[in-house]
Amino acid sequence: MQQASQSPAGDYVRRSRTPEGSRNHLITFVISIVLTILAFAAVMIPGLSREFVYSLLVLMAILQVLVQLGIWMHLKDRGHFWAILAMIFGGLVVVYAVVSVLFWTWYQ
Amino acid sequence: MVKRWMKRLIPLTAMMMLLLTGCSVEGALDPKGPVAEKQLDLILLSLGVMTLVLVVVFVLFFWVIIRYRRKPGDEIPEQIEGSHKLEATWTIIPIVLLFIMAVPTVALTFNLEQEAKATEGDMVIQVVAKQFWWEFTYPEEGIVTAQEVYIPVGKKVVFELSSTDVQHSFWVPELGGKKDTNVGGRNVNYLALEASYPGTYKGKCAELCGQGHALMDFKVIALEQPEYDAWVQKMLTPAEVTVETELGAELFEAKCLSCHAIDPGMPSMGPNLNGFADRMFIAGWLENDAENLVKWIETPEDVKPGVLMPGFKDVLTREEIDEIVKYLQSLH
Amino acid sequence: MSHVQTEDNRIESLERATLEGRNKILGFWVFLGAEVVIFGTLFAAHIALRSEVNYGVSGTEIFALPIVAIMTAILLTSSMTSVMAIQAMHRHDVKGTALWLTITVLLALGFLGLEIYEFYHYVDAYNFNIKASPFSTSFYVLVGCHGVHVAIGILWISLLIGQLFKKGLTVVTAPKIYLASLYWHFIDVVWVFIFTVVYLMGKVG
C-alpha cells in the first residue's frame, strides 16, 4: 500500500519503544478474574442477605469496569480527555435512565 | 417602528384585558373550585413575572435596534468584549425572579399531591377511561354510571384514575388541572377536586387516545348535598318497564345488553345506561333527544369516529329503533 | 495526507501516527459513549421489567450459572488476548498480532456458541421465548443485543486478520486493529454488567 510509505510510520517504529509492559494488563486480568469469582461466589453461597449480595455485586462490577476501562482501554493514559468525557457523559445519562425507571416507573 | 410596537402590544393588552374582565372566559381562567383557583393564582403570578421579563427585553431590544441602526458615515464601532457587571446583573436578576416563582410552585405541587391522598371519610369515585368514554363507579353507593358524574358541592372528591385500553387524561378545567389515567392496573392516580358552586362543568380527555379523542367529553355535575342525595337514591331505584316500553326493553335485551348494563351497580363493556334518560348528552356531547338517539344507534360512527359500538342501521328497522329509544327515554 | 496539526502532535504509536488514525480513535470513543447509552437504556428496561414474568418462569428458576461462568471466563480471556494482539502490534510483530487476534476470534466463537445453546435451552426446556413475558422480552433483547455485538466483532476481527496478511501493519490497518480491540474490550465491559445485573441479580431474585 503506497500511502503507508508516504507516512512517517517507518521511522516511528524505531523511535517508540512501547512503554506499556504487559504486566499491567496481566494484573488487570487477574483482578478481573478475582472480582468475577467473588461475584459468582456471593450468589452461590447460601444464606447471605439480598441487600448485601446486591451491593457487593454492584461494587464488584463497577470496580472491574473501572479497571478494564482504565488499563485495557487506556483511559488512564494521556490524550484521552474527550474519551473520558464521553464515558462519563454516557454513564450519567444511563444513571438518569436507571434511576428514573427504578423510582418512578413503578412508583406507588 | 410604531407599527411593530402596535403589533406586539395589541395582542398582549388584549389578553390582559380579557384576563381582567374574566367574565366571558372559561376553562382554567374561570375557576369554580379551590384547586383551579390556586392554580389560577399561580398562573397569574407567573404571567405577571413574565410580563415584566418581556417588557424589559422588549424595551432593551427596541432601544438598541432603533438607536444603533447603521447610518451613512458610521465608523467601525468599538469592539467591546463584554462586561462582567452587566453579565452578572442578568444572571442574578433572573435567578431572583425564578426563586419568586419556584417557592409557590413547590408549595402548591406538594400541597395538591397531599390532598389527593384519600383518607378516611373522603368521597372516592373510581374513573375508568376507555376508548372513547368514561365510566364512573361510586364504590360506597354501588352506582356505576358513564359520561356524567355527579358530585356534591363543597366537598373534596378524590377521583381514582385508571384506564383499560390506552392512556387518557382526566381534565375538568374549571375545577382543576388534569391527571393521566394509566393502563395496566398499576400507577393508579388520584386527583382531588372540589366544586365550590353548583353547576355543570365540562370535562375532557387530554391525551391523544385514537380517533375519538377529540370528542371524548364528559360532564361533572355539582349539586347541593340534598339534591345529590336525591340523585343517588334515584340511581339506586331502577326504572320500571311499562307496557309502553316493553317492546323496546326486549329488543334492548336482545341486541344491546351484551355490551350495556342497566342495573345500578353493574359494570359492562359499554356504558351503563341506568338513568340514561336524565343524561344531557349522548356519548358525552350530542344533545340527548329522540332524533339524535336514533342517529346514534343507527350510525354511532358518524357521531364519534372510532367508536367501539357497532351501528344498527342494517340490523334493526327504524320502528324497532324507535321502540328502543322510547325505552331508553324511560330510564330515569 | 492532511497537514492540520493538533495541540498534541507527538507520535505515540502506529495507530495514532496519522490524523486519520487519531480521528478514528476519537470518533470511536464517541461512538462508545453512544453505546453506553444504548446498553444503559436496555439495562434500564430490563431492571424495570425483570420481575414481570407473566405467570411464567423467572430468572431464579432458569438461569444456569455454570454456563454463564464459563461464558464469562471465555469472554474475559478473549479481552485479554486482544490486549496481547495490540501489544504485539506495538512491537510491530505482524504474526503475533494475527495469532492473538485469531485466538480472540476463536474464543468469541466459543462464547457465541454457548450463548446460542443457552438461548436454545431456555426455549426448549422452559418455553421461555421472547413472547413469554416482559421479563423474557427484555432479557432476550438486552442479552441478544450484546450477542449481536459479539457476532459483529467476530466478523470485523476476522476481516482485519485477512487485511493484516494482505497489507501488513500500516498506518491504515493499525488504527483499525486498535479500534477492534477497543470494541472488544467494550463488549467485555458490557458483559460484566450483564452477568452482574441480569444473571447474578436475576438468580438472587
Next chain:
Amino acid sequence: MAHAQALGRKKRYSGIMDWITTVDHKKIGILYLVTGGVFFLLAGLEAILFRIQLMYPMNDFLDAQTFNELVTMHGTTMLFLAALPILFGFFNYILPLQLGARDVAFPFLNALGYWTFLFGGLLLNLGFFTGGLPDSGWTAYPPLSTEYSPGFGMDYYSIGLQIAGIGTLVGAINFIVTIVNMRAPGMTMMRMPLFAWTAFITSILIVFAFSAFGVGILMLTFDRVFDGHFFNAAVGGNVILWQHIFWIFGHPEVYILILPAFGILSEVIPTFSRKRLFGYTSMVFATALIGFLGFMVWAHHMFTVGMGSVANILFAVATMLIAVPTGIKIFNWIFTIWKGSLKLTTASLFAVGFIPSFTMGGVTGVMLAMAAADYQYHDTYFVVAHFHYVIVGGTVHGIFAAFFYWFPKMFGRKLNETLGKITFWLFLIGFHLTFFIQHWLGLIGMPRRVYTFLDGQTGWNEMNFVSTIGAFLMGVATIILLINIIITAMKPKDAEADTWEDGRTMEWAMPSPPPVYNFKQTPLVRGLDAWWVEKRAGNDAMTPAEPLGPIHMPNGSILPVIMSIGLFIAGLGIMHHATWASIGGFGILAVCMIIRSLIDDPGYYIDPAEIEGKEVKAS
C-alpha cells in the same frame, strides 16, 4: 512527493452520479439543505391542511384518522427530517470553512449519514403511497402506538426513524471529531466561532439522546413486530417506561434544535452590527450549561403522569433553571447590537426578529415548568403555542437568517433583498397571528391533537379561524421565498468573497462558492473572529500556516447510497416479516462494508500548478 500525482486519480463522475457519489462536505451540505427544505415544505403543507380542518367547528375537511396522521407526520417530519437536516446542512457546509479545515473528519461516513437520513425519511413517508401513516403523535405513546395501532403506520415511524437516526448519529460523531481534531493551527477551542461551539454541543447531545431514542424505537419495533411485551400492560409491561425513554431523548432533542439557531444568531448579529459578540466566554459556557441541564429535565413533559410530588418538584425547579443561561444569551445578543452599527438586511431581520419571538416562547416554557400550573396547561394549545414560539420563532427564524446569510457563500449569488424582506414581514405577522392566540385557546380549555371542536364555545371559533389565517400567511411567505430562490438561481454568480463586507469568520475569506479543497493553504488563526482580525491588520487574505503543496482529497463513492438502500430494504423486510428481504438488505449492507474495509481509498491529489492556474471550483 514528486510522484504525488501517481498516487491516485480522481474518479471523475459528473451530473447526477457526481451528487450521488460525492463525499465533499459542501455538496453533502447542499444535499441536506435541499432535502430538508423539501421535507419542510411537505410538513408545512400538512400543517396547512390540518389547520384548514380546524378553521370551523365540526368541520369535515379531514376525518379523524387523517387528521391524526397529518399531525403526527407534521411533528415528526418537521423535527427529524426538516429542521435537524437543514441545520446539518449548514454544519456540513460552513463548519469546516469556519475552522479552516480541509475537510470533515470522516467524509465517507458523512455521506453515509446523509443517505441513511434520506432513506429513513422516505420510509417514514412511504405511507403516503401505501396507505397507513403513523397516527399516534410524534411522541408515540404506547399502547396507542402498539396494540391499538394496527397497520404499518407506526412501523414506518419506528423503523424509518431508526434508519434516519443512524444517519444523524453518524453525522454528529463526524462533527465532534472534526471540531476536536481538525481545527486550523491557532484556532483554540476558545477562538472557535460560536456557531462551531453550538454545533459541537448539539452533536454531543445528539450522540447521547439519539442512542436512547434508538433503543426506545427498537423496543417499540419488538413489541409491534415480534410480539414483545415491553409496553404491554396486560402482561406486566410498562407504558411509562416508554415515556421516560422518549423524553430522556425528547427534551435534549428540542435543545438540539435551538442551540444551532443560537449559534447562527451569534454569527449574524455581530456581522451586521460590525461588533464582536458581547460576552463570548459566557456565551460558550451558557451553551454548555444549557446542553448539560437539558439532560436533567425530561420529566417536565410527564408532570401529569403521576410521578409524585417530589419528582415533579425536582424536575420543575431544574427546568426553571434553564432560563438563566438562556437569558444570558438573549441579553448578550441585545448588547452586541448596543453601541454597534446595525444594518437591517433580510438575514439580520430574521436574526433580530428571533429575539422577541423566542423570548416569548421561552417565558411560556418557564410557566409550563411550574408543575402545579402545568396540570392546567399540559396537552393543551398552550403547549402548542409555547413550542411553536420557540421552534418557529427560534429555530425557523434562525434557519431563515442562516439561509439568507450564507446563501451567497454557498451558491455565489445574493438572494433578492426586497422579496426577502417581504418574506420576513409576512412570516413574522403570520407566525404571531397563528400562535399567539393559541396561548389563549389553551387556557380556555382547548386540548391539542383534537381533530375538531364543538360549536358554541366562547371564542373558539374566532380564534381557530384567525390561527388558520396566520398559517396561510406563513405559507405565502414561504412561497415568496421559493420564488426568490428561483429568480436568484437564474442570475449570474457574482457574489464577492466577503459578501456582506463585514464578515468576521474564515468562510468569508474564501471565494463564493469556495473551491473543492477549501483553503489552498491551511490558514493560521490569530484570534477570535480570525478573518476580522486579518482585515483589521490590513491583510486581504488569511495568513497561511503551511507552504503550498499538493492537496489530498478523498474519492467519491457509491457505497453510501447502496448501503442505505440495503437498510431500507431490510427495514421493509422486518416490518413485513419477510425474512429473506431483511437478510438480503443486511447482506447488501455487510457486503458494502466489507468492500469498504478491504479496498482502501487512496484518494487523489490536486496539484499546486493546477491551483495556481485555473481555480478548481466546486459546482
